[in-house]
Amino acid sequence: MSGPDAKHGTALEVSHLTKRYGAMAAVDDLTFHVECNEILGISGPNGAGKTTLFDLVSGLTVPSGGEVVLFGRNITTQRPEQICHLGLARTFQLNAVFDSMTVEENLMTANYFGHRNRSFPALSFDSHSRAACDSALEIVGLSSERRRPAATLTGLQRKLLMLASAIATEPRLLMLDEPVGGLNRDEIDQCAQVIRHIRAERNLTIVLIEHVMSFVTALADRVMVLHHGAKLYEGSIAGMAESAEVVSAYLGTSGLRDLKRAAGTNDVHAT
Numbered sequence: 001m002s003g004p005d006a007k008h009g010t011a012l013e014v015s016h017l018t019k020r021y022g023a024m025a026a027v028d029d030l031t032f033h034v035e036c037n038e039i040l041g042i043s044g045p046n047g048a049g050k051t052t053l054f055d056l057v058s059g060l061t062v063p064s065g066g067e068v069v070l071f072g073r074n075i076t077t078q079r080p081e082q083i084c085h086l087g088l089a090r091t092f093q094l095n096a097v098f099d100s101m102t103v104e105e106n107l108m109t110a111n112y113f114g115h116r117n118r119s120f121p122a123l124s125f126d127s128h129s130r131a132a133c134d135s136a137l138e139i140v141g142l143s144s145e146r147r148r149p150a151a152t153l154t155g156l157q158r159k160l161l162m163l164a165s166a167i168a169t170e171p172r173l174l175m176l177d178e179p180v181g182g183l184n185r186d187e188i189d190q191c192a193q194v195i196r197h198i199r200a201e202r203n204l205t206i207v208l209i210e211h212v213m214s215f216v217t218a219l220a221d222r223v224m225v226l227h228h229g230a231k232l233y234e235g236s237i238a239g240m241a242e243s244a245e246v247v248s249a250y251l252g253t254s255g256l257r258d259l260k261r262a263a264g265t266n267d268v269h270a271t
């Protein structure tokens, strides 16, 4: 779905978005936007509302209030598959691959259901679907594993398969929920390289939730920090390190030291 307009304009506009569970607001009157081809990093303490925000934007959860506009189109009341067909793909914190399928079958399934409306259940793949899957496999470096059952993949390969499955839906906006959680330093660097490559190749806009500060500093053009469902900080990584509120609510002194080191060397975790 990428095209000549993919580099310009606003990809995502979130206005006064709110999700209440009883008296508690998991996302509280949140307003922000993401420009086309930008990478926005989202951080914040556990329970800050980051995943709930992804669930709201991707249609998995119905908002209590507010509005979400994707590439100029109001998607606030759309279903997840409709939003996916409009060009938004997301990944999940926990493993979300089909273990009993091969790598290739995972991608074909993602492309089949994620790319356009399917009104009948019989799977049939055309040359476009095959090309999209081949390209997704290649971009994450899993081409040689295409015939392997997903259950036999390593932790890193499973993360890359989730990424490739999202790419196989041919999105314009990719939302990644803790894409490097549980990986070691080398694997994190490898994922950062893949994501950088994906953005450059596909002109993609990316929003990623991550606590691993070396990863955020390596990739994000801008960061937003959430706390109690609301925006605590939005701006540069350097500015984040200078924010007393962010240090107090999220980083702490050791996290601040690590963030500063990561911003200088891109190889240290904040958590």
Ligand SMILES: Nc1ncnc2c1ncn2[C@@H]1O[C@H](COP(=O)(O)OP(=O)(O)OP(=O)(O)O)[C@@H](O)[C@H]1O
Residues within 6 Å of the ligand: 021, 026, 044, 045, 046, 047, 048, 049, 050, 051, 052, 053
């Ligand atoms: N379905 C639900 N019902 C009730 N409360 C919920 C529900 N989903 C999330 N919450 C609450 O909303 C708040 C935000 O949760 P969320 O998972 O979005 O936080 P998070 O920032 O993604 O946390 P983490 O970094 O641990 O993944 C938490 O207090 C959580 O317990």
